[in-house]
Amino acid sequence: MHAPEPTLFGLLAEFDTPQALVDAANAARVKGFKVMDGYSPFPVEGLREALGKPRTLMPVLIFCGGLTGCFTAFVLQTFTSGGHPTEWDAYVPQWFNYRLNIAGRPFFSWPAFVPAMFELTILFSAFTALFGMLLLNGYPRLHHPLFEVKEFLRASSDRFFLCIEATDPLFDIDETYAFMKHLNPISLSEVPQ
Amino acid sequence: MATKEVVKKEPDEESLFTGTYSFTTVTSKINDIVLGPTSKGWVFGFLASFMVLQALLMALTWLLYEGIGVWGVNIPVGWGFDIINFVWWIGIGHAGTLISAILLLFHQKWRTSINRFAEAMTLFAVACAGIYPLAHMGRPWFFYWLLPYPSTMQLWPQFRSPLIWDVFAVSTYLTVSLLFWYTGLIPDLSSMRDRAKNRWVRMIYGVLSLGWRGAATHWHRYETIYLLLAGLSTPLVLSVHTIVSFDFAVGNVPGWHATIFPPYFVAGAVFSGFAMVVTLAVPVRVIYGLKDFITDKHLDNMARVMLATGLMVFYGYGVEAFMAYYSGSPDEQGLFLKNRAFGPYGVFYWLLILCNGIIPQLLWFKFFRTNIPSLFAISIVINIGMWLERFVILMSLQRIPWQSSTWGQYSPTIWDITTYVGTFGLFFTLLFLFMRLVPMISAFEMKHMMPESHTHAPGTHAGDKH
Numbered sequence: 002m003h004a005p006e007p008t009l010f011g012l013l014a015e016f017d018t019p020q021a022l023v024d025a026a027n028a029a030r031v032k033g034f035k036v037m038d039g040y041s042p043f044p045v046e047g048l049r050e051a052l053g054k055p056r057t058l059m060p061v062l063i064f065c066g067g068l069t070g071c072f073t074a075f076v077l078q079t080f081t082s083g084g085h086p087t088e089w090d091a092y093v094p095q096w097f098n099y100r101l102n103i104a105g106r107p108f109f110s111w112p113a114f115v116p117a118m119f120e121l122t123i124l125f126s127a128f129t130a131l132f133g134m135l136l137l138n139g140y141p142r143l144h145h146p147l148f149e150v151k152e153f154l155r156a157s158s159d160r161f162f163l164c165i166e167a168t169d170p171l172f173d174i175d176e177t178y179a180f181m182k183h184l185n186p187i188s189l190s191e192v193p194q
Numbered sequence: 195m196a197t198k199e200v201v202k203k204e205p206d207e208e209s210l211f212t213g214t215y216s217f218t219t220v221t222s223k224i225n226d227i228v229l230g231p232t233s234k235g236w237v238f239g240f241l242a243s244f245m246v247l248q249a250l251l252m253a254l255t256w257l258l259y260e261g262i263g264v265w266g267v268n269i270p271v272g273w274g275f276d277i278i279n280f281v282w283w284i285g286i287g288h289a290g291t292l293i294s295a296i297l298l299l300f301h302q303k304w305r306t307s308i309n310r311f312a313e314a315m316t317l318f319a320v321a322c323a324g325i326y327p328l329a330h331m332g333r334p335w336f337f338y339w340l341l342p343y344p345s346t347m348q349l350w351p352q353f354r355s356p357l358i359w360d361v362f363a364v365s366t367y368l369t370v371s372l373l374f375w376y377t378g379l380i381p382d383l384s385s386m387r388d389r390a391k392n393r394w395v396r397m398i399y400g401v402l403s404l405g406w407r408g409a410a411t412h413w414h415r416y417e418t419i420y421l422l423l424a425g426l427s428t429p430l431v432l433s434v435h436t437i438v439s440f441d442f443a444v445g446n447v448p449g450w451h452a453t454i455f456p457p458y459f460v461a462g463a464v465f466s467g468f469a470m471v472v473t474l475a476v477p478v479r480v481i482y483g484l485k486d487f488i489t490d491k492h493l494d495n496m497a498r499v500m501l502a503t504g505l506m507v508f509y510g511y512g513v514e515a516f517m518a519y520y521s522g523s524p525d526e527q528g529l530f531l532k533n534r535a536f537g538p539y540g541v542f543y544w545l546l547i548l549c550n551g552i553i554p555q556l557l558w559f560k561f562f563r564t565n566i567p568s569l570f571a572i573s574i575v576i577n578i579g580m581w582l583e584r585f586v587i588l589m590s591l592q593r594i595p596w597q598s599s600t601w602g603q604y605s606p607t608i609w610d611i612t613t614y615v616g617t618f619g620l621f622f623t624l625l626f627l628f629m630r631l632v633p634m635i636s637a638f639e640m641k642h643m644m645p646e647s648h649t650h651a652p653g654t655h656a657g658d659k660h
Contacts, residue, residue, distance in 0.1 A: 023649045026410075039410035042217065042385065043642040044417050047649050048410040057415045063422055077342055081350040099350040106354065116359035116437055120366040123430045127370045130419040130426070131377055138412040141404035148407070156408055157385035159217035159641075 008194040010146035011037075011166035012177055013153065014186035019045040022161035025184040026051035029165060032180060036169035040147070040162040062133045063126050070125025074118040075111075082108060150190050164192065215486070217641050224637040225382075225389055227482055228630065235481060236630060243622035250616020253609050254329060262332045264609045271592045271604035276330040278584040279614050281438055282466070283323035284364065285459075285580065288431050289467020290316025291371060294378070295427035304495050306643050307487040310636045311478070312471050313375045318624040319470075320368045322617040327360070329613070356440040363437040370430055374423050377416075380406050381638040435463045442587070448525040449534070449591040452517060458510030465503035465550070466580035468496050472573035476566060478629070487635055490564055497563040500576065504554035507583075511551065534590040538603070543586050549579025 016022045019041060026039050030053045039048045049056075081099050100108050135141070147153050147164065156162050163184075165177055181189055215223070257264055267274040290312035297305035328334045340361045342351055351358045383403035390396040406412070439459035442450040472493060479488040518530035534543050553575050556562040563569060594601050628634065641647060 019647055020649045040408045041410070041413065042221070042408060043381070043638040043647060044413040045410070045647070045649060049414045052410055054411050054414065057418050059415055059418045060422060063419070078353045081342070082353055099348065101352055101354075103352065103354050110354055113354040116356075116433070116440075117353060117362045119433055120359075120362040120430075123370060123426050123433075124366045126426050127373050127423060130423050131373045134377075134415045134419045135404065137415055138409075140406065141401075143400060143405040145405060145407055153407075154388045157381065157388045157406075158221040 009167045009174065010192040010194045011164045011172075012174075012181055013147065013150055013162055013164045013190045013192050014181045014184060015152050015155075015188040015190075016161045016163070017159075017187055019048075019161055021185075022163060023047050023051045025163045025181075025186070028184060029163065029180075033171050034165050034169050036172075037163065037165040040153070040156045040164065042157050042159060042161075045161070057137070059130070059133055059137070063129045066129025066133070067122045067126035070121035070123070071118050073125070074121040075114060078114040078117060079109065079111075146192050146194055150192055152188050152190060160187075167194075215644070217644070217646065220640050220644070221385060221389070221637055224487075224633045224635050224640070225386055228386060228633055229390060229395070232630065236626065240623065240626040240630075243619050243626055246616060246619025247623045248616075248619070249612050250325075250619055253612040253616055254325070256609060257329055257613075258334070262330075264607060266604055266606045266610055268602070268604075270595045270600050270602045271589070273588055273592060274604055275606050275610040275614055276326040278581070278588055279617065280323050280326035280330075281459075281584045282581050283319045283326075283617065284367075284438060285435065285463035285466045286470045286577075287316040287319035287323065287367075287371070287467065288435060288460075288463035289471050290314070290319075291367075291374075291427050291431040292464055292467065293471070294374065295424040295431065298421070298424045299428060302495075303643055304492050306639045307484075307635050308471065308475060308492060308496075309639070310375075310378060311475065311634050312467075313371065313378065314625065314628045314634070315467075315471065315474065316371050317368070317375060318621050318628075319467075320364070320371065321624065322621050324364065324368065325613075325617065325620075327364075356437065356444045359437045360441060363434045367430060367434045370423075370427060374427055377420060377423060378636055378639075379632060380404065381408065381416075382633045382636060384408065385637060386633065432460055435460045447591055448523065448529045449514075449518070450587075452514065454510055454513045454517070458507065458513070461503045461506035461510065462580060462583060465500060465507050466577060468500045468503065469573040469576035469580070472496050472500070472569060473577060474625070476570045476573075478634070482629075482634075484635065487640065490566070493566065493569055494560075494563045497557050497569055497572075500573070501554060501557040504550060504557075504576070508551040511547065529591055529594070533594060534586060537590060538593075539586060539589050542582050543590070546579055546582040546586055549575050550583060553579075 014025060016025060022039055022041065022045060026037075026048060029037055030051060035053070037052060038054075039045070039052055041048065082101060102108075106113075147156075147162075152160070153162065163181075163186075165172065165181065171177075178189070265274060265276065267276070290309075293305050293312040294309040294316075298309075328337055331337060339345075339349070340351060340358065342353075351361075380403055383399050384406035387396055387399040387403050390399060436456040436459065439455040443452055443455040445451060475488055475493070475496075479485050515530060515535075518526045521527070534540070553572060556568075556572060561568075562572065589604060593603055
């Protein structure tokens with residue numbers, strides 16, 4: 002019914018409840034589609050599983066970020082003020098040796114280094130969390146083919162969308178269109194590339 | 195337990211969300227405040243705050259020109275209004291993080307409609323707080339000496355000092371609060387982009403939302419990191435006021451050198467922060483017609499948190515008095531009796547007990563938690579009481595160092611007071627801008643909370659994967 006469009010991004014079906022979107026995503030996954038995504042104004046429970054997408058590795062990244070922060074603060078404090086004077090001093094850059102004798106406490110008084118280590122752990126983890134999420138999601142990306150579809154404006158307010166992309170191995174304009182029509186969407190649009 | 199909880203939560207949810215709303219109307223109700231016309235009341239409020247802000251700029255300019263001597267601080271009292279107000283403002287900020295992070299971890303759904311507002315309050319309160327230690331340095335243009343960087347002078351900070359811990363704690367707190375707030379804003383900014391009619395408005399929100407399009411894979415990462423940020427902010431907020439209390443407790447000054455300080459400071463911070471949220475939420479929900487979202491139930495819950503933290507603070511006062519007696523040290527005992535309770539600032543001590551200890555006990559009664567004018571009045575009393583607490587903690591002992599020959603008095607000058615008043619100008623200017631420019635309630639989380647948003651996996655009634 003539609004001529005094959007070489008510059009097609011995919012087909013976009015619109016639904017009015019989150020449940021309808023999850024059901025549609027399930028049907029599409031069972032059918033064998035892989036390159037697809039659901040779009041919703043808020044996180045919909047079960048949608049990721051329905052689409053067959055893997056869990057994110059963000060927690061691991063954030064843990065690594067936190068460790069880096071902790072290590073950075075420890076090394077910084079130990080190198081600058083923690084070392085005992087040794088014969089190696091002549092070979093260490095001057096700015097590493099800033100030993101302050103505070104009330105005769107040891108130079109390497111690590112318990113006093115803990116607050117800064119703690120704060121940098123949190124700081125580095127938080128940076129990893131936000132920027133890692135943005136990077137993995139491909140943001141900032143101000144324009145996207147989906148924004149060409151008028152109905153998609155409501156994806157951030159009150160509508161739920163399923164987009165099967167043209168790069169999916171199973172994608173065939175007529176068959177996929179028929180399949181998505183069968184899911185009873187409110188609207189079904191072609192997304193130009 | 196999961197099914198039981200759902201049944202039990204139902205009446206609760208209704209009172210958190212009065213009126214009948216759909217996804218569409220929630221979105222328009224919240225976003226139209228921003229996209230709609232500017233009200234006269236807003237212009238008046240903004241201009242009034244902006245004028246008060248000028249007082250701050252004037253006071254700071256005079257301070258920079260003339261030096262720290264324009265303040266009332268001198269020897270022996272080196273920490274005056276600047277440090278009192280620093281601790282006061284940063285304490286206020288803590289309720290925002292508590293609401294957004296700790297209540298999220300505890301699945302307290304009522305936080306949803308107030309978290310954005312409370313987080314904004316955190317940011318602006320920390321901004322106000324940050325001014326004081328900077329100005330207190332005397333030569334604020336050298337503030338970067340506090341940061342660890344390889345300088346040509348080959349100097350490094352003294353990492354064993356609580357004042358340096360403070361630099362790390364407060365700057366981390368400000369940064370992480372900003373990240374957390376912005377993360378929460380991204381989906382709502384994209385909603386603003388899609389609803390704006392004006393091309394420029396659409397472009398500005400479009401850039402700010404970074405092109406967010408709400409894909410399921412994106413939401414999955416988003417939810418994961420939002421929860422983790424909450425988990426990170428929780429110990430962070432506790433650490434910040436703990437470290438602020440270390441500024442006092444690590445020294446050996448009688449009355450400051452106490453192990454009760456960290457928990458007692460954190461409880462006080464939450465206490466004052468919730469009082470400030472109530473003080474702000476009561477007028478805002480009336481002016482912007484948001485009573486359906488910020489319901490009496492929310493105010494009641496916040497009053498309960500105030501009561502609980504108020505009792506912890508009151509316990510702290512008791513422990514301070516008891517430890518002074520039990521230490522057997524004449525310095526500690528003398529400090530408490532002759533200076534704190536019955537000294538020249540004694541009247542402030544008893545006012546503090548009245549404001550923070552006695553009056554909040556009214557919150558045991560449902561009448562005072564649900565009667566909005568009285569709750570509002572109590573929240574103001576608590577704000578004053580928490581300011582007095584910091585005043586008493588700082589003043590009653592700095593004026594009597596070990597050597598009686600150096601005893602002295604402290605009284606603020608007009609510039610101390612102008613600076614303090616001026617920070618309210620900064621706070622409210624930023625708050626008015628926030629209310630005008632971004633949705634003050636998290637619309638996507640409100641929608642997520644609605645019963646219509648719940649889904650079940652089809653054909654898998656027997657067992658869920660998770």
